[in-house]
Amino acid sequence: MNLTLAVDEETVEKAREVARQQGTSLNALIRDYIERLAGNPSGAVIAARLQAHWDEDPPGRSAPGWRFDRAEIYDERLHGKKRDE
Template sequence: MKNITLSVDEETYRRARIAAAERNTTVSALVRDYLRTFARPADIDADPTAALFAALDCAQGFRAADRMTREEAHAR
């Protein structure tokens, strides 16, 4: 396995550590998984379920606690 070094600003690193902790993993594992997905050959058909969960993992800033109330959803 190869090691790489990259530089990010403090805020990006802080947010990455929080995201990793929420997923019970490490920043290195998050970057490794991202690069593995990014570098995947285009001719391989991905499992649609895996693609959905990967997209959900990449979605930032969504929490179920942030959902709208019924009144907010139906306000016109």
């Protein structure tokens, strides 16, 4: 859908400069804003949420106290079961 807005030319130019500094377009900034208002997150919003989640709990990190057990891994791969089963 196309949307027409009435905005002061100076304001638009300032906003375009902000968009350039962020490596995006004014159109993309406005679209992301409207999507957030509507509760429909864009790819950039989803990526930011994932990054925040990874910052809290980075992928590849093990739970406290967990230790790698090579024999257990082999049992799971070769026999499809955990050692304590």
